[in-house]
Amino acid sequence: MSLDWGLGALINLNHPGHYIHWHVIDVSVANLAVMVLMVAAFVAALFLPFPGRKHRRGEEE
Amino acid sequence: MSSTVDRQWTTRLRKRVEGTLPPEKLLPDTQPAYVAxxxxxxxxxxxxxxxxxxxxxxxxxxxxxxxxxxxxxxxxxxxxxxxxxxxFFFAMIVHLWGKFAMAAWRGGRSLTWVTGAVTFLASILTAFTGYLSQTNFDSQWISTQAKDGINSTGGGAIFNVLNFGQMLMWHIVLMPLVLVALVGFHVILVRIKGVVPPIVENPEVGQ
The missing domain is CATH 1.20.5 (Single alpha-helices involved in coiled-coils or other helix-helix interfaces)
Structure with a gap:
């Protein structure tokens, strides 16, 4: 069985990229998706509670 | 005798390393609460x-x-x-945004910030030489597109993107050495100065 059978089947990447054109902005959908995910990860990292944070309060400064 | 020993570069280096980065600081048991x-x-x-x-x-x-x-x-x-x-790039950019937002150069950490920024630029060069090392039509296309940009800077005389051997060596030897050295230095600086505290929790740091 081929190793690319699993995740590769979820999204078909075997085609020319799709692009978004808006005035001077020219970005591929793939790159835009990565940018959106980075912003989402940044915001989530700021606001999601970290496991054991309450427990650590009051530990060494 | 002891003065001779004290003057040895090995002794002086060891004492300097011990003073600057003792083992408990290099590998600490705990971190400040704000790191959670x-x-x-x-x-x-x-x-x-x-x-x-x-x-x-x-x-x-x-x-x-x-x-x-x-x-x-x-x-x-x-x-x-x-x-x-x-x-790598995803995490590094979110890391960069986070450190920029918390002004991580405070408290004498400017060199930590600078080494991080230089590492980011070096990583881009490493990735670009990686594109050129794929040995496929994609790398051929990228190299012919890149040569005009590089040549317009005059850098093509010593950094020839059409020279596959040179690009491969940069990608698998020179740039990994540079990156590992930069990242190692960056991490050591973080350990020496400690993780930067949030601005609101410790406003006097770095003022």
């Missing part, structure tokens, strides 16, 4: 991704292009190398 936040995870995630990229790069170097182009396992390791780079 997801935003502090992305620096370590960048390091993990870098280790994965180096590991898969070593495997690719062992077996070579014919292997990574035609065999299933070669494709898989090649893909791991690519996606490791994606995770």
């Amino acid at each position: 936040s997801w935003i502090y995870v992305f620096g370590v995630l960048t390091l993990v991704a870098m280790a994965e990229v180096i590991g898969t790069g070593v495997i690719l170097a062992i077996f070579g292009p014919q292997w990574w182009h035609v065999s299933s396992l070669g494709h898989f390791i090649n893909s791991l190398h690519l996606w490791g780079v994606e995770v």
